[in-house]
Amino acid sequence: MAIGMQGVLFSWLVVGVLNAEAEWVGITQSAMMMPSVLLALPGGAIADRYDQRRLLMILHLIASGISAGLFLAVANAWLSLPLLIAYAIGMGTVQAFVMPARDAQLSQVAGANMLYSVTGMTMTQWGMQILGSLLAGTARWVGTVPALGLHSLVLLAGILPLQQIPRSERHQSSGNLRLADVIEGVREVRQSPALSATLLLAVAVGIFFIGPFLVVLPLLVRDFYHGGVDQLALLNMTFPLGTILGSVGMLWAGGIRHKGEAQIVALLFGSGCLFMVSFGLPFGGTLLAVCLWGVSAALFINAGRTVYQEQASVANRARVLSVYTIGFMGAAGLLGAPLSGVLVDAIGPLTTCIVMSGAMVVVVGVVFLRTAIRQVE
Numbered sequence: 001m002a003i004g005m006q007g008v009l010f011s012w013l014v015v016g017v018l019n020a021e022a023e024w025v026g027i028t029q030s031a032m033m034m035p036s037v038l039l040a041l042p043g044g045a046i047a048d049r050y051d052q053r054r055l056l057m058i059l060h061l062i063a064s065g066i067s068a069g070l071f072l073a074v075a076n077a078w079l080s081l082p083l084l085i086a087y088a089i090g091m092g093t094v095q096a097f098v099m100p101a102r103d104a105q106l107s108q109v110a111g112a113n114m115l116y117s118v119t120g121m122t123m124t125q126w127g128m129q130i131l132g133s134l135l136a137g138t139a140r141w142v143g144t145v146p147a148l149g150l151h152s153l154v155l156l157a158g159i160l161p162l163q164q165i166p167r168s169e170r171h172q173s174s175g176n177l178r179l180a181d182v183i184e185g186v187r188e189v190r191q192s193p194a195l196s197a198t199l200l201l202a203v204a205v206g207i208f209f210i211g212p213f214l215v216v217l218p219l220l221v222r223d224f225y226h227g228g229v230d231q232l233a234l235l236n237m238t239f240p241l242g243t244i245l246g247s248v249g250m251l252w253a254g255g256i257r258h259k260g261e262a263q264i265v266a267l268l269f270g271s272g273c274l275f276m277v278s279f280g281l282p283f284g285g286t287l288l289a290v291c292l293w294g295v296s297a298a299l300f301i302n303a304g305r306t307v308y309q310e311q312a313s314v315a316n317r318a319r320v321l322s323v324y325t326i327g328f329m330g331a332a333g334l335l336g337a338p339l340s341g342v343l344v345d346a347i348g349p350l351t352t353c354i355v356m357s358g359a360m361v362v363v364v365g366v367v368f369l370r371t372a373i374r375q376v377e
Helices: 002-017 022-049 052-075 081-109 114-137 144-157 184-191 193-224 229-252 259-277 283-311 317-347 349-370
Strands: none
Touching: 002 022, 002 052, 002 081, 002 114, 002 144, 002 193, 002 229, 022 052, 022 081, 022 184, 022 193, 022 317, 052 081, 052 144, 081 114, 081 283, 081 317, 114 144, 114 229, 114 283, 184 193, 184 317, 193 229, 193 259, 193 283, 193 317, 193 349, 229 283, 259 283, 259 349, 283 317, 317 349
């Protein structure tokens, strides 16, 4: 829910309140994801060594404090691009530690069918993001400051359910953390054809899909549709709605057997949806295209997450999952978001959608022909 709220409120503060140029939109969004490049691997190593429940409770408390800081800054008219970048770095740092710890906990509560467990978590996660986006959209009527205050409280409320989770098992001693411990997940991914091929596709998603989603779509709302925070919230809601619909459909069909081929099909379909956005459709048409994009994302996310949950060793699960996180967030922060900002400034948002969708098709073709992705079950 907090991520859904943040996706709308942070983007609107950049494009709607500060009226930032396209390049700065890319830079601010990049600052949110860059910490994952540096800290996701240590975050995974720490999650494998310590009680994940307690770690997540501490991280929720820190994130709530960072959000409260932004609330105070906006309430006192201190908002600026440097302050938003500082907020993004702080929140991105927290997320770099949250994601591997949270994902690793899934295996402790999953049943015999990991795909069903992953899909259930995906549906819950994206369903709450829809609610978060809806709450953030009320900023048009109640104001940005109250919405930011609610965001801080939602993060703080995350501590309550964490208190109900049993303590995590420690698979290693809690001695000094060595470099070899940190990169153990990277070694495991490199040695597995299934994990490494899936990682390449995640990197492509970070560059060619997440970058445009975070940068191009908010700029389209502001500059092409001349909309406000409510329209941005609506656009942000349609993607997770599609993800939920796709997850339900996948369960209804009985799951996925060929998970590698499923990821390929999902990315090709997603490229077509992004290409549809480039037509400059009426706002309702863009909502539909983004919703269908979310349907394809459900297939990709559930298949990829399941591969990593099933293939990772128990002792290194959080570290292996942290590598997958870097594939998404690191690639988006290093290349996806800043590249999208530069392209929008040079050729416009609609043409940027064409370039990014075409590049994804090329990369998917190379991965399909040159890796073991077709053999991933």
